Amino acid sequence: MNETTPLPPHKIIGVAVIWNDKRQILIDRRPPTGVMGGLWEFPGGKIEPGETIFDCIKREIYEELGIVIEVGEHLITIDHTYTHLRVTLTVHNCCHITGIPQPIECDEFRWVSLDELEQFAFPKANVQIIEALRLQHRKINEG
Ligand SMILES: Nc1nc2c([nH]c(=O)n2[C@H]2C[C@H](O)[C@@H](COP(=O)(O)OP(=O)(O)OP(=O)(O)O)O2)c(=O)[nH]1
């Protein structure tokens, strides 16, 4: 990149890894048209002015899936540059509290195990989220 190339716009995104009581994670598929269309993701979205990351994640999950979650511990923060967009993904472990998920802003959703995640196509930045989840899993099992 030379000095005159403008940086693509930057978005700060709150991202939820939502666990249920069967140790499954909720993933959703982005609509076929638009940015990263058809790829799977962990639900979430752009932070609004004056909002904390906790408020952002809770709000986005209610808007996108109609469920109430508890936003728990920070998992990882990833800065990634796509061709037309820079994103900072702030990812938290979350628990499903109430409500049956509905695909309000996505094409479909699924509850999957950690091992099943590799069967789905995610945006590039998500490689690091999945790695962090595997590491967390190993640490928990090693005690
Ligand atoms: N939610 C979410 N976004 C992700 C993931 N991985 C990844 O690269 N992204 C990128 C894709 C999008 O460019 C951005 C999230 O945008 P979004 O489309 O969900 O956010 P939003 O609805 O609030 O955005 P906007 O339309 O209001 O501008 O982050 C992920 O696992 N989950």
Ligand SMILES: [Mg+2]
């Ligand atoms: Mg979103």
